[in-house]
Amino acid sequence: MTQKHIRPRRSMLYVPGDKPRALEKARTLPVDGVIFDLEDAVAPEAKDAARAGIAAALAGDWGGRELILRVSAADCAADFDLADRLALDGVLLPKVEDAATVLAAAGRTRHPIWSMIETPLGVLRAAGIAGAGDRLAGFVVGTNDLVKDLRARHVPDRTPILTALSLILLAARAHGLAAIDGVHLGLDDMAGLEAACRQGRDMGFDGKTLVHPAGIDIANRIFGPDAQEVAQARRIIAAWAEARAAGKGVARIDGQMVEQLHVDQAEALVALAEAVAAAA
Template sequence: MPKHIRPRRSMLYVPGDKPRALEKARTLPCDAILLDLEDAVAPEAKETARRTIAEAVRAGGYGSRELILRVNGVASDWAEADLKLASELPVDGVLIPKVEDEGAVRHVEALVPDTALWCMIETPRGVLCAPEIGGASERLTGFVAGTNDLTKELRARHVPDRAPLLTSLSLILLAARAHGLAAIDGVHLGLDDPDGFEAACRQGVELGFDGKTVVHPSTIEAANRIFGPSPEAVAKAREIVAAWAAARAEGKGVARIGGAMVEQLHVDEAQRLIDLAHQIAGHDAKGHERSH
């Protein structure tokens, strides 16, 4: 079972050196904000980004949005300062990029106490080592698929159906679920391609991902809508739970709904969906609060 039931339909990357973007993120309906010190920040702007992020986080105002700091890779020149900042800020998690082994997770775990850890899986070695990475720390919360880097490393092509990535995405998802972790799908490159974005989201849902990383505010609504349970799905889930309770009260081990058999596994998934819908309702109600 997942370690946490928390809405992560949309996780927005925000460049750490952009104060206006950090300010605007306080008003956006995303479930999580990825405060980025890595790819979105030029080498000469890393220190500015740290200061800007520190000021924004300490000022608060992000409501119920999950704040996750994406640091630079543990072998980079910037990692030490990034991890020091992570240990000092009241963020909800630290996202480690390009993780390829358990050592990177344990390194961050030792330097950043009492904070949830996330791993980006975005290289062939990272994909193949994902099962071991997933068990590296009790504080590990989820995997984020780095699909752009992975496409590059595979020498694959960006195609609409993402066929070259499906094996990797499935392996990432399998490893995440084996360890009870969240699994977040990668970004969609086409900012002027809403139909393609929605198709990628639907594919992510069908594969089993919990949400999607996004780079533009205009895509948040679609990610929330597609990765969130529909009212019809929640109603069906409640029907399943009720039918199961009635069957159990009669001493039966299975129930029937509309000619379909319902077992414990269906009830477990139905209850997860109901709990997620409840969490989403609470998150959305608090989303515009001006305090973190």
Template sequence: MPVVRPRRSALYLPGSNARALEKARTLPADALLLDLEDAVAPAAKDAARAQVVAALAQGGFGRRERVVRVNGLGTPWGAADLAALARAGADAICLPKVERAAEVHAAVQALAAGHAPAGLALWCMVETPRGVLAADEIAGASPRVACLVAGTSDLVKDLGARHTAGRAEVLTSLSLVLLAARAHGLAALDGVFLDLEDAAGLEAACRQGRDLGFDGKTLIHPKQLEAANRAFAPDDAELERARRVIAAHAEAEAAGLGVTVVDGRLVEALHVAAARRTVALAEAVAAGHGGPDPHGG
């Protein structure tokens, strides 16, 4: 079974905010999205890039996944972002507003020119109607692509839709992004929740994202971390049932049977695979964020 990496919570942090970058080393986020794009004013782009590169070199982020959202290659800053970050120690580069495989290919070429290590992954943001319709080709564009990120705020704007509590306006798009990610064996992250004062709404959006199948949620404030971490991790009852499913199926196989019943429900090999992933995710979550930083610090 592949290694399961928790991505319950992916927190955006402005690359121009030194205090936020320092605080990130203590936050219970699975992934940190150090942002050089939307959160940084044009006049601050170069300074923010240098600050993020310095923060990565300093290290101290533990097991948190370090992802840098760069500016698009069509902007004045995109090429310099990729050149500076190719060997800066990030775990992944997040490409904004990806609409076609050619954009992924261009980013891969730029990283290769910068001698990026083979393990440097790409996260692709799907946040426009064209991007949603091209999600499958984006997901399969390069072995470096590891995750699709739904950008629901830009998508709602481009659709001319309205944000609603049930998110009917983006459910089709979310499903297409998720289908593309899973078809290519990639992770998938749900979009942000914008109302920082609506705790119940955040809880509901996290549950919905988890029910749809997403691995986690992108977040805009540290106060949202607890809800996402809880929603996208197995609770005690799920974990206990997963272990019983694994044990019961093993007993059935030992008796020469291919199926068994747990809590009145049929259990086959596919249910065992899901149960094993649940256990692996719980174990990875339990390992926490405080492990050694492979980049030093």
């Protein structure tokens, strides 16, 4: 039997709250999640208009997309007041550097909490932040701010931040949290985006944050389940069921030993494939 429903988070698109056309278009895109942005993408003088725009946009039908509001700051009362009037799936806190910030935000909203990990201190404290109670749903990596604070450079293989990415991912997985990779800077560099998505997928991230719709299909394809991998996963599950029925603790398929951990991985992949198919 496959695992319970797994929510696809292959593609998570940032949409500035003060861009009505972008908000309207996002409703029609094949994206798994939309992050309505009130932070860096919105100028201070445009915050009120952005809040009104997001409220109006959310009055419509968004299908099964995951809807998350990135607040201006972890203690912005106006943004949290807005959040609790809306049908959201989560609130994203920028620049989280300690567990206390998550716990305080949990007291301000009924929605699940997501944390941006985008500073050196946030990375070093990621394990503690990940353990900040059962209201925390996941981490989103802010790679641009992290590169800036490290005084590093944006390079294709992301070598300067691989340690940080690994620490964030380790902390998330240790506490059963989702982990979404940071954005790719080159808006016209689809080959670079594809390479970054493959790297993030191979590391273990659930999906990619995006700043332009052009990257959605790439992220969905790379972070989505491959048909051949799904077929193999179903064979592993079937072989395991046969072995268990015969009273065996291991199975054999294509000359390889299959144990419970392989079955767990196979079931997770099949559950993701089923969730993606259901959302199509």
